[in-house]
């Protein structure tokens with residue numbers, strides 16, 4: 001068992017408890033915020049321990065203010081992790097920080113507080129007490145790095161509304177900034193189903209977002225989105241299990257995959273390959289914090305073969321066994337640099353229970369920057385092999401959520417999505433200038 005699964009195990013055992021709601025007063029208002037996709041210079045951005053030390057360039061970020069008087073912060077929206085955190089070590093160079101000393105509404109949480117003792121149980125490492133009797137949290141990552149700081153609360157301001165008492169981690173060490181020096185983000189907003197996640201604290205019945213494919217923009221909507229102009233969504237139930245299993249993340253947004261199609265051809269695999277096994281391995285998570293989509297080996301190989309089969313006539317495969325894009329994507333093509341658009345590609349459909357998500361067009365291939373062979377660019381298939389990353393799950397990443405209205409309906413325990421033109425949706429909400 002590797003370090004990742006050990007941490008994962010710890011997280012699962014800690015989460016074996018009955019849930020109590022510690023929520024703030026239900027927030028009835030709907031909030032609309034602009035969402036940005038942002039390119040990061042670095043290889044990895046720290047997040048929850050049960051995740052791959054993932055390489056990604058693109059994150060979804062939301063800008064807001066925290067504290068009194070308000071300080072601007074930019075946070076990565078992550079449906080795959082729980083604790084929101086801000087970088088609070090103001091001595092760090094080249095990194096935006098939150099200065100807790102300048103906020104009169106900032107309040108550190110002490111160890112005996114129920115927030116510290118009761119609400120940190122889904123964390124992979126238990127919260128501890130520091131020398132000042134404050135609640136100390138350690139976040140560890142799959143690549144063995146970690147970050148530490150205190151749990152604290154402060155006022156968050158979204159779109160003009162003040163929300164006091166939001167709990168987050170005020171981190172003062174860790175997150176080696178070597179590779180992430182010009183990062184433009186101050187922290188991360190945890191959006192999973194754990195008790196301390198931002199959505200759980202706010203008791204939002206649902207939230208939704210849309211990410212544009214072209215202009216790095218999007219919209220995040222916290223609360224009910226009932227607009228007649230919005231395309232009806234296709235819904236698939238969120239899966240929850242009552243028994244803790246070592247590889248199953250119970251606070252993730254889990255859906256049930258039942259098949260995969262390439263154009264009209266369904267991959268010849270039994271449905272059982274998509275069902276979590278007795279260890280919990282094989283869960284399908286919808287994750288805004290991961291860029292691409294990863295499938296377990298058998299499904300990945302079948303998809304790779306079929307996509308290759310259907311594209312072999314008009315695309316040239318990069319024949320270089322030593323080149324694996326981001327460590328997990330080994331189907332790449334040579335595309336002449338002088339072409340203006342990619343040829344028409346067969347769509348890949350992810351068949352969830354009751355709903356299908358179709359990935360088509362340019363979202364199927366991603367240009368590997370800096371990779372040139374002769375007069376050709378290298379483009380890679382945007383589905384990767386989980387096994388090459390050492391993870392035991394299917395992960396639906398944000399690249400395939402582009403131009404989709406993605407709704408996380410906690411109240412009805414379901415996920416809805418539909419294709420929309422995201423820049424137009426943003427205009428309807430007035431978040432673009």
Ligand SMILES: *[C@@H]1O[C@H](CO)[C@@H](O)[C@H](O)[C@H]1NC(C)=O
Nearest residue numbers: 063064065069070071072073
């Ligand atoms: C915070 O952001 C607002 C709006 O973008 C901007 O007007 C203001 O100058 C920023 N404040 C600081 C201290 O950067």
Ligand SMILES: *[C@@H]1O[C@H](CO)[C@@H](O)[C@H](O)[C@H]1NC(C)=O
Nearest residue numbers: 088089090091098099100101
């Ligand atoms: C806040 O102020 C205290 C006391 O002056 C100081 O020890 C601490 O380093 C400051 N923290 C930050 C993040 O600047």
Ligand SMILES: *[C@@H]1O[C@H](CO)[C@@H](O)[C@H](O)[C@H]1NC(C)=O
Nearest residue numbers: 109110111112113114115133
């Ligand atoms: C810790 O916080 C709890 C609840 O907020 C409070 O009742 C208690 O007095 C605090 N203890 C100390 C040592 O500050």
Ligand SMILES: *[C@@H]1O[C@H](CO)[C@@H](O)[C@H](O)[C@H]1NC(C)=O
Nearest residue numbers: 017018020113114115117118
């Ligand atoms: C904290 O959790 C324990 C065990 O689940 C429970 O007995 C206790 O009442 C909880 N404390 C609060 C303040 O909810």
Ligand SMILES: *[C@@H]1O[C@H](CO)[C@@H](O)[C@H](O)[C@H]1NC(C)=O
Nearest residue numbers: 089090091092093172173174
């Ligand atoms: C804050 O960051 C500086 C520079 O990275 C580091 O030397 C220092 O130990 C950090 N402070 C704390 C309290 O971890």
Ligand SMILES: *[C@@H]1O[C@H](CO)[C@@H](O)[C@H](O)[C@H]1NC(C)=O
Nearest residue numbers: 205224225226227228229411
């Ligand atoms: C959504 O809006 C329609 C028309 O305004 C209304 O009939 C319906 O009850 C609303 N649904 C919810 C869940 O609020």
Ligand SMILES: *[C@@H]1O[C@H](CO)[C@@H](O)[C@H](O)[C@H]1NC(C)=O
Nearest residue numbers: 305306308309310311312313
């Ligand atoms: C694609 O699959 C079909 C039938 O499965 C097979 O006859 C054909 O040779 C394959 N084509 C390529 C290019 O692999």
Ligand SMILES: *[C@@H]1O[C@H](CO)[C@@H](O)[C@H](O)[C@H]1NC(C)=O
Nearest residue numbers: 336337338339340341375376
């Ligand atoms: C691209 O360049 C090749 C020669 O390198 C040429 O044959 C082809 O016509 C060019 N295509 C376009 C679209 O310019």
Ligand SMILES: *[C@@H]1O[C@H](CO)[C@@H](O)[C@H](O)[C@H]1NC(C)=O
Nearest residue numbers: 039040041057326368369370
């Ligand atoms: C990520 O972005 C940086 C600069 O924006 C670029 O140099 C690097 O090649 C990109 N990596 C990938 C995998 O696209």
Ligand SMILES: *[C@@H]1O[C@H](CO)[C@@H](O)[C@H](O)[C@H]1NC(C)=O
Nearest residue numbers: 336337338372373374375376
């Ligand atoms: C690249 O294209 C140019 C112009 O079309 C041609 O002269 C050259 O030979 C090509 N280079 C390779 C490596 O194919």
